[in-house]
Amino acid sequence: MIRFLACLIIVASFFQACGSGNGGATSDSTQSKKSAVDSIPHEVRKGRVATYAYMPDTCIKKIILGNSESFRLFYRDNGANINQIENGRMAISYYNAVKTEEIQLLLTEDEKQKDLVFSMIVQKYGDAGSPLLAKKPLITADNNFISGNGIYISMSKEYVMSVYADQGLMQWQKGDTMFLQYKPMEKDKSFFKHYSWQSYKATYKFVENKLVRMEMDIDPKEFEK
Numbered sequence: 494m495i496r497f498l499a500c501l502i503i504v505a506s507f508f509q510a511c512g513s514g515n516g517g518a519t520s521d522s523t524q525s526k527k528s529a530v531d532s533i534p535h536e537v538r539k540g541r542v543a544t545y546a547y548m549p550d551t552c553i554k555k556i557i558l559g560n561s562e563s564f565r566l567f568y569r570d571n572g573a574n575i576n577q578i579e580n581g582r583m584a585i586s587y588y589n590a591v592k593t594e595e596i597q598l599l600l601t602e603d604e605k606q607k608d609l610v611f612s613m614i615v616q617k618y619g620d621a622g623s624p625l626l627a628k629k630p631l632i633t634a635d636n637n638f639i640s641g642n643g644i645y646i647s648m649s650k651e652y653v654m655s656v657y658a659d660q661g662l663m664q665w666q667k668g669d670t671m672f673l674q675y676k677p678m679e680k681d682k683s684f685f686k687h688y689s690w691q692s693y694k695a696t697y698k699f700v701e702n703k704l705v706r707m708e709m710d711i712d713p714k715e716f717e718k
Contacts, residue, residue: 592632
């Protein structure tokens with residue numbers, strides 16, 4: 494009888510151990526699937542078609558995407574070290590006054606051979622990917638590089654999302670970095686006078702829920718006639 498009970502205990506222990514092992518495998522599998530899903534861009538907020546037209550965030554330090562006059566004035570006040578890149582395009586970069594942030598501008602010429610900015614990247618200086626592509630950065634008098642919608646480095650993801658009110662947003666994860674991206678909808682096209690609304694996007698990167706990089710881009714080919 495004692496031997497029989499001992500055998501039952503051993504068998505029960507075996508099945509309990511196996512059950513725990515399968516549970517752990519299932520948990521790991523679920524976590525792996527979740528991570529795979531998170532790495533794919535997916536909608537975290539569906540833009541409401543019936544809402545008001547939304548003005549895109551297209552400027553930093555009074556530099557306006559696609560606006561040659563705004564860059565002319567910025568160049569006059571700050572100077573620039575020009576870096577030639579592909580297709581005759583150019584890159585320039587600047588530090589803020591205390592050298593904790595950096596901004597890179599990518600430029601092209603329009604049909605009148607005037608320089609305009611088609612891409613702006615602001616990020617925390619010293620992070621991965623720093624310094625940015627453009628060499629020989631100059632130092633500006635600004636303490637922070639703030640966007641037209643009041644977004645700046647170190648903001649939380651929740652605050653950045655609140656800036657976009659009811660607008661559609663995409664999200665994905667890559668390693669320790671969370672990406673949040675806004676693209677306009679057709680209802681917003683009234684704000685796009687010099688380039689197509691489909692051309693614009695704004696991307697925000699967060700580490701530990703703090704904004705470490707923001708990018709604003711339009712397709713330079715829209716200006717290169």
